[in-house]
Amino acid sequence: MTKSRNSRSPSAKWSKPMFTQRFSPRQTRRPEKIRRLPGRIFLSSVWAIACLAAADLTAAPSAVAAEALREQRYLVEAVSNAVRAFAFVGGGSGVVISPDGLLLSNHHVTESSKRWQVRIGGRFYSATVIGNDPRGDISLLQIHQATNLPWVAFADTDHLTVGQPVLAVGNAFATAEMFGDPTVTVGIISALHVFVGGYSDAIQTDAPVNPGNSGGPLLTMDGKLAGINGQIETRFNQRANTGIGLAIPANQIARFLPALRAANGGNVNHGFIRGLTGNLKEEDQHQNGAEIKAVRPGSTAEKAGLKAGDRIVMLNQYRLLNYSRFLGFLGTYPAKAEVSLVYQRGAETKTARVTLDTFAPGSLGVKFQAARSLAQPAVVERVYPGLAGERAGLKAGDTIIKYDGKPVASLMELTFHIAEADHQVDDVVKVVVERKNGREVEEKEFTVTLSSAFDLPKERPRQPNPNQKKKR
Structure with a gap:
């Protein structure tokens, strides 16, 4: 019987090094200068190797190689587009989201000033902060005298999945701040709907994200904006990547864009429902919705018809597992937004529409x-x-x-x-x-x-x- 490629020993496949070079002790000439590959080309080569490893090894070698080359070209194009739309903002990062110069970054990157000089490619521009979301850690800037700038479109982050590959583009440790291209790293989406501080519905990724990446884009493999990188989890007081990076999702940012554009340099606020107290404990041992513990008389919650003991199971299109998830989704909407709730009262299912109050202590x-x-x-x-x-x-x-x-x-x-x-x-x-x-x-x-x-x-x-x- 002919032995298929799938039956090979994995150790046999990788037993020999891919590249070897022998040097004679008597060699006296200077070794040739090693050329450094551009980061995006090196990344694409790594991704191509990964595609080869993941390919169906029973297919013809030519078909596997052709598929890997297609994946490589696809990735190089996505990275190239993202690099062209990337902006250096101070010691941090940003990304252009419209050809007329709207630029996203983190609030913690831009909060020290209203005016910035940013670099896109090899050109410097003046930019002004036109809106801030301090709680959501987003800042919107307008680049002056900008026309036909490279930009990235938003992904629909409701359709992201855990395990999906993503790219992070940034100015890691400010290594490329003056003249170089931004760094590009690759990873996967590790988790969705992560609630940490003001990041109430964050995307978690293992793509290496470090200080300087703040404000830069997290991109899907087709080059669309999945989110804005903003936080990393660290250990031992070392400000370096540990495999956990958090990004504000693009759908949340899109909901705030109209308010940010109209903020005239000021702050925008998130929404919440006043008078509502939830039960954070799963006392019935089931994740079956957000249980309401108390409703304050005369509040927005009472006017919406909610009562203690109700269980909210849907907020707009989002199914709710518990009260924490309810607060997380709610935190992605601006003040004055109208949301739809589906809740259960005993065996009865009810609905309510609520205009959110302003969350600003x-x-x-x-x-x-x-x-x-x-x-x-x-x-x-x-x-x-x-x-x-x-x-x-x-x-x-x-x-x-x-x-x-x-x-x-x-x-x-x-x-x-x-x-x-x-x-x-x-x-x-x-x-x-x-x-x-x-x-x-x-x-x-x-x-x-x-x-x-x-x-x-x-x-x-x-x-x-x-x-x-x-x-x-």
């Missing part, structure tokens, strides 16, 4: 003096310009003694009251303060319309004074 728009003890009073150190406290009339040096009708004896107690109230942007609260007026202390009451916590300026750490002598 309310803030007084002030900075308090650092607490040096548990009894530290809530003393205002700074009032941020243009935010709630300044608009209401609060001043530095005020001590808050009552918040929303509740006595405040310390900064710690104020923190508890604010967390318990769960106030959002534009909520109105009464604040009573003690204010020094010469030698006298007078009480003043203010009506404060809360601003968004996302509008608070990012405090930069104080730099040590090299001329200041250390205390002994």
Whole structure:
């Protein structure tokens, strides 16, 4: 009987090295300079070898080779298109999504400035941040004087599958920031619907993603945008890839694009349903929907007809396993979006349409003096310009003694009251303060319309004074 190729021993197949080179001890001439292959060509060669390994070995050698070459050409084209649409943004990354110069990056890449100089290919452009999504970690920029730029289209991320191959393009460790091409790495989708912090429905990939990749594209093999790379999981305090990278999915970004384009440089907000408290424990030992634990009277949840004990099983087209998955999907929609819910009440199935509230934790728009003890009073150190406290009339040096009708004896107690109230942007609260007026202390009451916590300026750490002598 003739032995088929499939019956070969795997060890026999790989027993000999693919390339060998022998050197004589007496050789005196200098070895030839090794040429470095462009990253995308090397990647395509690796992918072609993988295709050969995965091919049907019972097929004719010519057919296997032809298929591998087709896969190689397909990959090279996808990588080439992605590299042309890639943008270097500071020490991070970005990708062009329209020929007139709309550019996506991470909020944590661009938050330090509204204006950037970006490089696409060998040309530099000026770009302005036109919208931010701090919670979702997305920033939208407009490139000035841009026409007919290379760009990438969005993939439909609802149809991604675990195990699907993907490409990550970025400025890893800023190695190509000045003159080189971006790095391109390949991997698979390891998981979908990952909920970590503000990334409520992330794509997880094992494609190597490192510092500098932030803001860059995660692409399907046909060159479409699957997501924006933004986070990596690290070990031992080493900021390097460990096989877990997270990307914000393209469908989520697409839902926010209209609001981002209209934000005029400001922030956009995510949506949520006020007054809804869910049960995060699977008490019945089944993943059969998002169980509602409580509904606050007069809230959006109550007005939608929801009650404690209901179980939400669908949010738009998404089937829900539990309350965490419900929150994850909900976090991919902007404020004021309308969503459809299907829920079960006993043996009855009901539906509801809900316009989402704005998820933007309310803030007084002030900075308090650092607490040096548990009894530290809530003393205002700074009032941020243009935010709630300044608009209401609060001043530095005020001590808050009552918040929303509740006595405040310390900064710690104020923190508890604010967390318990769960106030959002534009909520109105009464604040009573003690204010020094010469030698006298007078009480003043203010009506404060809360601003968004996302509008608070990012405090930069104080730099040590090299001329200041250390205390002994």
